[in-house]
Amino acid sequence: MSIFKNRTVVGAICILLSLLICFGITPLFNKTVSQKTEIVRVAKEIKAGDEITKDMVQLVEVGGFGLPENVIRQTDTVVGKYAAADLSVGDYILAPKLSDTPAAENAYLYNLDGSKQAMSITIKSFAYGLSGKIQSGDIVSVIAPDYKKQGTTVIPPELKYVEVISVTASSGYDANTGEAPAVEDEKELPSTVTLMVSPEQSCALAALEAEGKLHLSLVYRGAPENTAKFIAAQEKVIAALYPTKQEEAQPEQPQTPASQQPAESEAQ
Known part of the structure; x- marks a missing residue:
């Protein structure tokens, strides 16, 4: 007789599996869900092409489960960059939505x-x-x-x-x-x-x-x-x-008074 045809054994295995799920896997899952991490979130509405400043974003703590891998986690990474798309208040900032250069x-x-x-x-x-x-x-x-x-x-x-x-x-x-504009755009x-x-x-x-x-x-x-x-x-x-105005001519050097000029040599 196969061991799995024994109802007692099958029941024991089910109990062990339920205990493993309740006291092993479930706590690990809850711990992962409850784990917190800091991300950058939009504090003011940002239009595509706008340069992002410090007052436009904020660093907040959220649950780390299910966050995209490319979510921005430091404000220094965002400030000074340009928005590649419109961002609304409360949006998470993802790397593809940032640009190093202003919009075209x-x-x-x-x-x-x-x-x-x-x-x-x-x-x-x-x-x-x-x-x-x-x-x-x-x-x-x-x-x-x-x-x-x-x-x-x-x-x-x-x-x-x-x-x-x-x-x-x-x-x-x-x-x-x-x-190139979209085909349906006029x-x-x-x-x-x-x-x-x-x-x-x-x-x-x-x-x-x-x-x-x-x-x-x-x-x-x-x-x-x-x-x-x-x-x-x-x-x-x-x-x-439109010729540039030339600087006024420098004042002439003051002439030495005649009384102070050296006397000319007498003709020999």
Whole structure:
């Protein structure tokens, strides 16, 4: 007769197994569930592309069971990084939701060094902005109809070669980040174009924007080294149009009084 046909033996085995589960496995499971660990949690709403600061996150203690392996556990790992997705209050921060660089749609703003400025101009109609085909890195000319109300259409010399750094849709999102839109998403039309300009160019653009009359024409699209040549040529024109005020000439050295000048040698 097999041992498992003996009801007494089978019952004893079941009892032993139940005791093992109750006093062995269950306490270990409860201990694991109740074990606490610290993680970083969102304290303020964070939008995609925002730089994360200390007041946006908090270190909290939670149960360690079932936490994702890539959950962030130290605030130093988060502060100074950029959100790759929208984060709501109470969310755990996972490593894939962080980025070392700002989002594509505003990364260019972090490259400004003070010598130039980023300035946006409004695209009044589809045709004014090259039918939505302008891209970051393009060199464009700004055309001013009825320039200074003189009845002529000109390209102001200070705006002959201007670099495009962004094209933005009416929703506020950049329309040319380089990322392919989802198939079901309808392509947004450009509403503004952001240009890299000098202070002198920004003043000229502001005047044209106030008048509501300006067009953009594409001059060059291609290698960055060639783009730099157009920018260098424009900078020379601006330097000639708006010469830097030279420092006042240094005062002449005081002349030595005649009485103190050495007498000329008498002719021998």
